[in-house]
Amino acid sequence: MKCSFCEQPLVCKACHKPFHPRQGQTHLSAYQPDMEVICPECHQVLVCRACGYVYGEEDEDEAPPR
Ligand SMILES: [Zn+2]
Ligand SMILES: [Zn+2]
Secondary structure, eight states: OBOTTTOSBOBBTTTOOBOOOOTTOGGGGSOOTTOOOBOTTTOSBOBBTTTOOBSSOOOTTTSOOO
8 A cells, every 4th residue: 555645655653564446445445534553563553654644633732652
């Protein structure tokens, strides 16, 4: 899956693993701003490692960083 902003391979910024949506979840290619994408590896909000785009809300005030 490519990042919808920088069009580079989408790699999770938190765990540095490439994000691959499961087959059948092609709706992720049509990302909607109100839809959160959770990394299946580290279960955090997916952030593009290349451009830093957050696929979801940044909840730094509510979610404690790990
Ligand atoms: Zn991750
Ligand atoms: Zn990106």
